[in-house]
Amino acid sequence: xxxxxxxxxxxxxxxxxxxxxxxxxxxxxxxxxxxxxxxxxxxxxxxxxxxxxxxxxxxxxxxxxxxxxxxxxxxxxxxxxxxxxxxxxxxxxxxxxxxxxxxxxxxxxxxxxxxxxxxxxxxxxxxxxxxxxxxxxxxxxxxxxxxxxxxxxxxxxxxxxxxxxxxxxxxxxxxxxxxxxxxxxxxxxxxxxxxxxxxxxxxxxxxxxxxxxxxxxxxxxxxxxxxxxxxxxxxxxxxxxxxxxxxxxxxxxxxxxxxxxxxxxxxxxxxxxxxxxxxxxxxxxxxxxxxxxxxxxxxxxxxxxxxxxxxxxxxxxxxxxxxxxxxxxxxxxxxxxxxxxxxxxxxxxxxxxxxxxxxxxxxx
Numbered sequence: 001x002x003x004x005x006x007x008x009x010x011x012x013x014x015x016x017x018x019x020x021x022x023x024x025x026x027x028x029x030x031x032x033x034x035x036x037x038x039x040x041x042x043x044x045x046x047x048x049x050x051x052x053x054x055x056x057x058x059x060x061x062x063x064x065x066x067x068x069x070x071x072x073x074x075x076x077x078x079x080x081x082x083x084x085x086x087x088x089x090x091x092x093x094x095x096x097x098x099x100x101x102x103x104x105x106x107x108x109x110x111x112x113x114x115x116x117x118x119x120x121x122x123x124x125x126x127x128x129x130x131x132x133x134x135x136x137x138x139x140x141x142x143x144x145x146x147x148x149x150x151x152x153x154x155x156x157x158x159x160x161x162x163x164x165x166x167x168x169x170x171x172x173x174x175x176x177x178x179x180x181x182x183x184x185x186x187x188x189x190x191x192x193x194x195x196x197x198x199x200x201x202x203x204x205x206x207x208x209x210x211x212x213x214x215x216x217x218x219x220x221x222x223x224x225x226x227x228x229x230x231x232x233x234x235x236x237x238x239x240x241x242x243x244x245x246x247x248x249x250x251x252x253x254x255x256x257x258x259x260x261x262x263x264x265x266x267x268x269x270x271x272x273x274x275x276x277x278x279x280x281x282x283x284x285x286x287x288x289x290x291x292x293x294x295x296x297x298x299x300x301x302x303x304x305x306x307x308x309x310x311x312x313x314x315x316x317x318x319x320x321x322x323x324x325x326x327x328x329x330x331x332x333x334x335x336x337x338x339x340x341x342x343x344x345x346x347x348x349x350x351x352x353x354x355x356x357x358x359x360x361x362x363x364x
Contacts, residue, residue, distance in 0.1 A: 006349025296321025
């Protein structure tokens with residue numbers, strides 16, 4: 001159990017500009033994750049293993065990408081009790097992202113809006129940070145007490161790269177992160193990089209997955225392991241668009257007998273452009289992706305449709321709007337195998353991780 005209740009910390013953090021609070025939190029995690037101070041926010045990990053995509057997840061609660069874009073806090077986040085932590089999105093070259101201010105709280109709706117725009121230090125710095133993590137060093141040493149936590153690495157394209165050359169950026173990132181990832185997530189759904197969501201369309205998606213599949217085969221031979229790849233999609237999709245994505249994923253994620261091959265999965269969903277649930281609130285009209293409680297129902301509906309289209313065993317990571325343990329249970333009932341949280345961690349603190357993992361364990 002964390003030694004410092006989040007209820008004492010949150011008022012201070014919420015008194016700061018959202019991005020300043022974000023950076024202060026990451027800086028504090030990075031500085032303390034290797035020290036005894038990590039117990040200020042640490043939780044014991046709930047043991048509830050589940051097999052998915054050829055991996056064993058220690059429990060079904062993960063940290064979503066976007067919080068730790070540069071992989072600086074892998075161990076600190078792991079201390080909170082996550083079964084898996086996803087870091088990124090990383091792009092081949094460093095980029096500053098969109099102009100500030102670019103993060104906004106909507107506390108009445110338990111929500112955030114961000115238009116960060118894949119701000120990150122680039123692929124080389126990202127990989128260096130992964131290699132400096134205790135998780136990676138333990139694995140390299142073969143220590144028997146190595147953490148079972150899984151690590152997902154999330155990749156994207158640079159804003160300056162034309163959309164018709166996006167595949168090259170994804171392949172560059174895949175080459176770089178492949179040796180260090182338990183799974184890789186291909187982010188084609190951020191609303192804050194121009195034209196990125198167009199990669200979710202039929203022809204563009206098929207071309208991207210074909211190129212990644214071919215490169216993954218070469219990397220698997222080179223490194224002696226096949227890393228599963230997840231596709232992160234948006235909540236702002238209609239039924240026809242979801243069906244197109246599902247059919248494309250099935251072409252790559254099923255074998256000739258129609259069985260799941262554990263090579264592909266889907267992360268549903270990213271942030272939304274919709275403002276229906278937050279109309280009239282301060283900052284509601286800011287550009288960017290909305291996350292938090294208003295996304296729960298949208299995300300769950302996408303998951304339901306994906307599960308119906310993909311079948312019972314296709315790997316689905318559910319994310320979007322989990323502000324309580326009950327919300328996470330609803331997402332698994334909608335069809336997700338495991339879940340991720342982000343905005344809920346900001347509003348509720350690290351205790352949400354253990355509460356959620358514990359309720360899922362007793363519910364399924």
